[in-house]
Amino acid sequence: MNLFATFQQSIEIEQALAELENSFVSKDQIVIIYMENEPAQVQPTSRTKEIHSNSFEVGMACATGSAVIGASIGFVLAWGPIIWGLIFVIIGFTIGYCLYYFRKKDKVITLRQKKEAEILVIIQCTEILVPPIKEILWKYQALTVGQSS
Amino acid sequence: MNNENHPDLYHISLFGITHMQQHNPLMVAWWSAVFPGFGHYLLNQYIRAALLTLSEVTINTLAHINEAMIYSFCGQFEQAKSVIEPRWAFGYLVIYLISIWDSYRSAVYQNKLYHLTKLKNVTLPRIGVFSSEIQYLERKKPIVGVLYSFFFPGLGQLYIHRFGLAFYAIFWWWVYLTLSGLHESLLTLILGDIHKSTIILNPHWLLFMPSVMGGSIYHAYITGVEHNKLYCLSQRMELTKRYGSNKLRLFP
Numbered sequence: 001m002n003l004f005a006t007f008q009q010s011i012e013i014e015q016a017l018a019e020l021e022n023s024f025v026s027k028d029q030i031v032i033i034y035m036e037n038e039p040a041q042v043q044p045t046s047r048t049k050e051i052h053s054n055s056f057e058v059g060m061a062c063a064t065g066s067a068v069i070g071a072s073i074g075f076v077l078a079w080g081p082i083i084w085g086l087i088f089v090i091i092g093f094t095i096g097y098c099l100y101y102f103r104k105k106d107k108v109i110t111l112r113q114k115k116e117a118e119i120l121v122i123i124q125c126t127e128i129l130v131p132p133i134k135e136i137l138w139k140y141q142a143l144t145v146g147q148s149s
Numbered sequence: 150m151n152n153e154n155h156p157d158l159y160h161i162s163l164f165g166i167t168h169m170q171q172h173n174p175l176m177v178a179w180w181s182a183v184f185p186g187f188g189h190y191l192l193n194q195y196i197r198a199a200l201l202t203l204s205e206v207t208i209n210t211l212a213h214i215n216e217a218m219i220y221s222f223c224g225q226f227e228q229a230k231s232v233i234e235p236r237w238a239f240g241y242l243v244i245y246l247i248s249i250w251d252s253y254r255s256a257v258y259q260n261k262l263y264h265l266t267k268l269k270n271v272t273l274p275r276i277g278v279f280s281s282e283i284q285y286l287e288r289k290k291p292i293v294g295v296l297y298s299f300f301f302p303g304l305g306q307l308y309i310h311r312f313g314l315a316f317y318a319i320f321w322w323w324v325y326l327t328l329s330g331l332h333e334s335l336l337t338l339i340l341g342d343i344h345k346s347t348i349i350l351n352p353h354w355l356l357f358m359p360s361v362m363g364g365s366i367y368h369a370y371i372t373g374v375e376h377n378k379l380y381c382l383s384q385r386m387e388l389t390k391r392y393g394s395n396k397l398r399l400f401p
Contacts, residue, residue: 002399009381010288014388032392034385048374053291057371061176064183064363071359072222072352080347082331082338085359118381119388122397148399 001127001149005142006117013119016140024129033120055100062096063089117143158266159379161277161284165311167193169263170375174256180364181252185245187364188252192259199317201248212237215356272386284310286380294369302362305369309376318365329354
């Protein structure tokens, strides 16, 4: 029998593998396959493939700069430096975020599944072992589990 | 390719995880402009970064740079000229500009080092157990670091296990809070007295705060993102080493 399980990369997958090797299968009955994302034409300067993450960084950089200016001019405006500082934070963040987002949004992946299957684990075992192995897989947060005879 | 002379991608020490990463040099330069030293924090050059921030606060205070900035942004140029202290201002300017340039240059070089080191392809440990600390790579939620640092700059650094920097930042945030009167001013503002809340504030110390908070949030965020990448890379190498030689025969 072959059991298939998908996981995210986390400490749980290693716990699952360790526990399986401890009680049910040997090391050479396990195959690990890494599932890749569609290769994107990412600029070498952007940190991740996710556009919102990169936009957030640019937004934070702009927000910080404009907060200093906002707090400064707040000293002579009616509402004072705190309120003007916060207003400029929001304006700066929005400008930075949108500038990056709308310039790059056609070039990178915008939609991302909440939980990606990053690893596929294949375990070879006898039929009798299927239920306890499945139990361990689910216990350590497998995303999906399947089997073939 | 033999990369034996090149260092590891990251190193786990008592003080946290020190790593190399791909930078956008302009972004690093920008953070140096926001607060000298912040660019070097992003480059994981923690000691020189901390010394640069100390120099910034000291010389800025002596030269009255922040007050001059406030007057300039408000269009009161005569007052800006009179408040600034020439004895300290010129030296301040030199250090300010050189620290921007230095962080830019270092980011460009570290990008090359990162590229070389990444090709080295060795498994690195993800945990370090020391007599007084346990440090490890784990998968982080970068947005949690952002929230921590938003509520109190330094806490985001605690979240990413950089506790030395965390308490350094927490200490300075207390200094800024006390000397700027921000919390008292916020209270007065919430109670509805806008005029009084402005008078309570000390402009010089207040003007450090947006930069410090922004920098702390940014640092916590990108470090969280990088830790995730390092975690995945290292785990992948380890699992491949352990199970990579097993052959799959689905259709015998």
